[in-house]
Amino acid sequence: MIQRIEIDKDKPLEPGDLIELHFRSVGGTWLTAAQIALIDWQLEGRSDFRIKSWSIPVPQVVIFEIEVKKTNPLIVTAAVIAGAIIAAGVVAWLTLDKVYQIMESPAGQVGVAGFGVLAAVAAVAVVLSLLPKK
Numbered sequence: 001m002i003q004r005i006e007i008d009k010d011k012p013l014e015p016g017d018l019i020e021l022h023f024r025s026v027g028g029t030w031l032t033a034a035q036i037a038l039i040d041w042q043l044e045g046r047s048d049f050r051i052k053s054w055s056i057p058v059p060q061v062v063i064f065e066i067e068v069k070k071t072n073p074l075i076v077t078a079a080v081i082a083g084a085i086i087a088a089g090v091v092a093w094l095t096l097d098k099v100y101q102i103m104e105s106p107a108g109q110v111g112v113a114g115f116g117v118l119a120a121v122a123a124v125a126v127v128l129s130l131l132p133k134k
Contacts, residue, residue, distance in 0.1 A: 004100040009079040011101075017068040018052070018102040021082055023094040025060045032056055035089045042088040048074070049081050062094065065102070 004020065013019065025032045036054050043051060052065045064085060068076055078099040086094050 001104070003103050005103060007078070007099050007101045009082065009096065009099050010077050013068045013071065013076050013078070015068055015070055019066050019068070019078055019081075020100040020102060021064045021066060021078060021085065021096060022098040022100070023062045023064070023082075023085075024097050025056075025062050025095075026093045027060075029056055029059055032060070032062060035094075036062060039085055039088040043084060046084075048076050049084075061097075 007019070025035075027035075033056065036056075040051055040054070046069075048070045049066050049068050052067050054062065054064045056062055066081055070076075074080070079096075082096040082099075086096075
């Protein structure tokens with residue numbers, strides 16, 4: 001189960017961390033989409049983070065899902081990533097509104113582990129049922 005926790009924009013992030021950056025935008029949806037395409041193109045190939053996805057759930061709101069790839073030699077925070085995104089956009093203004101860290105909840109991890117055990121037991125039962133009986 002995926003869990004989203006609001007975090008401070010200045011919290012240091014680690015490689016592998018997933019965050020959502022929620023921005024407020026000025027301009028129409030098509031103008032915002034054009035800006036996002038420009039941002040995505042300009043930030044492609046960065047070594048410290050990558051844009052996994054983006055969405056415009058409602059007009060004038062843009063959400064970027066970011067994966068942190070590397071934090072050395074610089075400390076990577078949501079504020080640093082947001083600054084890079086804002087600097088890459090030149091069509092309309094973006095303002096950082098909220099930051100969420102995306103995490104796997106402990107309940108979800110237990111559920112997945114439990115499902116794996118059940119699948120293994122089922123596989124053994126199938127194999128045993130196929131063996132000839134004496």
